[in-house]
Amino acid sequence: MQTIRTPRAMRAWAQSRRSAGKSIGLVPTMGALHEGHASLIRAARCSTDAVAVSIFINPRQFDSAKDLQRYPRPTAEDLRFCHREGADVVFLPHAGELYKEGFQTVVRVGNLTELFEGRSRPGHFEAVTTVVIKLFNLIGPDFAFFGQKDYQQLVVIQKMVRDLDLPISIIRCRTVREPDGLAFSSRNRFLSGPEREAAPAIFSALTTARALVRAGERSATKIRRAMVRGISRESLARIDYAAVADPSTLAELRLLKDRAVLLLAVWIGDTRLIDNMVVTCP
Ligand code: PAF
Numbered sequence: 001m002q003t004i005r006t007p008r009a010m011r012a013w014a015q016s017r018r019s020a021g022k023s024i025g026l027v028p029t030m031g032a033l034h035e036g037h038a039s040l041i042r043a044a045r046c047s048t049d050a051v052a053v054s055i056f057i058n059p060r061q062f063d064s065a066k067d068l069q070r071y072p073r074p075t076a077e078d079l080r081f082c083h084r085e086g087a088d089v090v091f092l093p094h095a096g097e098l099y100k101e102g103f104q105t106v107v108r109v110g111n112l113t114e115l116f117e118g119r120s121r122p123g124h125f126e127a128v129t130t131v132v133i134k135l136f137n138l139i140g141p142d143f144a145f146f147g148q149k150d151y152q153q154l155v156v157i158q159k160m161v162r163d164l165d166l167p168i169s170i171i172r173c174r175t176v177r178e179p180d181g182l183a184f185s186s187r188n189r190f191l192s193g194p195e196r197e198a199a200p201a202i203f204s205a206l207t208t209a210r211a212l213v214r215a216g217e218r219s220a221t222k223i224r225r226a227m228v229r230g231i232s233r234e235s236l237a238r239i240d241y242a243a244v245a246d247p248s249t250l251a252e253l254r255l256l257k258d259r260a261v262l263l264l265a266v267w268i269g270d271t272r273l274i275d276n277m278v279v280t281c282p
Contacts, residue, residue: 001082002089007098007138010091014052014139022049026141028132031055032072032186033081036176040145041085043173048143053082054091054135056098060127072189091139098134106130109156109163115250116263117152117274120240128153129160136168144168149175149183151261151276155250175275177203183275190271198236199268205230205242206277209262213279220244220253223262231266240265240272247278256281 025048027040044051062068113125181203205227227242247261
């Protein structure tokens, strides 16, 4: 496995794979890799000839200097992880290489980015789409792999790819969970012992809401209330938002017809976690 630090060398690597007729799969990450990332790398390995993992803690997508500063950076461990999972190359650029002095261009997807995460974290998505399109331009992957845990991010990236006619297939990979249902996230490592015990309340609120849908409930208000109730039973948890939305447009629903996505953002102590579940009406 190669480790590449400059955009120029990364472009050359990708070019050489393309010239050899190989397809390229990209797994964009911010490091602190876990089982969720492993599933993305494995999916890329199964469906492409050459797998690139990018590890870049994108400073522009953090809400505060404190959050950026405390974000974990276990680089040596991450490189071993990528090697073990069979990545062919890890792109590990310095922030100054991706954002040269005077950088001032952004790619912004419209309405979709103003909802939910966008409301709670202004500017977040435009920082995500800008860095993702830079990675796409540098590497030119045929396929890029994203986890469904960041549901809105996935929908926003799919929209950007469609709107800008990028020749890249976005592959959605299912959320990977701990045995107690907590979705793997790099932020889980911030949880104290009691907070870690409280965190599965998120998954259980989602499964309670899903059970209501399966039992025939179609009122989005009632389903949303059930999620809020589930979270408020846990004293260490504080809800940021709970929503029942259309899985493609993310428009909030009043009545469920066929499919919906249940979205939750919850503070557990000082750590903000998000999760979701797509539900189908029987
Ligand atoms: O999901 C993430 O880890 C990040 O938002 C991404 C897509 C790597 C962009 O920085």
